[in-house]
Amino acid sequence: MFNDKIVFNYMYNLWVAVYSDLSDADVEEIGQVLLKDSKEEYNSQNDQNITDDDFIDMISEYSEDIREQAVSEAEEDIKKHRAPKFKKVDGEWNI
Numbered sequence: 001m002f003n004d005k006i007v008f009n010y011m012y013n014l015w016v017a018v019y020s021d022l023s024d025a026d027v028e029e030i031g032q033v034l035l036k037d038s039k040e041e042y043n044s045q046n047d048q049n050i051t052d053d054d055f056i057d058m059i060s061e062y063s064e065d066i067r068e069q070a071v072s073e074a075e076e077d078i079k080k081h082r083a084p085k086f087k088k089v090d091g092e093w094n095i
Contacts, residue, residue, distance in 0.1 A: 010038040011070035
């Protein structure tokens, strides 16, 4: 259950960033922050210490339904202007 939420939130926020009007460099930075935060949450919830690569592998092998639902909801929220806005404050992305 926790892992579903972590994967969903990671994919949702990453998709929102990709479809925002941010530069590719900004999207890359946001992706790195999302990866770090999501991996830390996963490690904390599961008493693990997986690497960035292991986390990305886990996401890619995770249930396609969860990934598709995250993308679908992100697209819908973007259309309805309900998607989160990413802002950089004092050099840090506020996600």
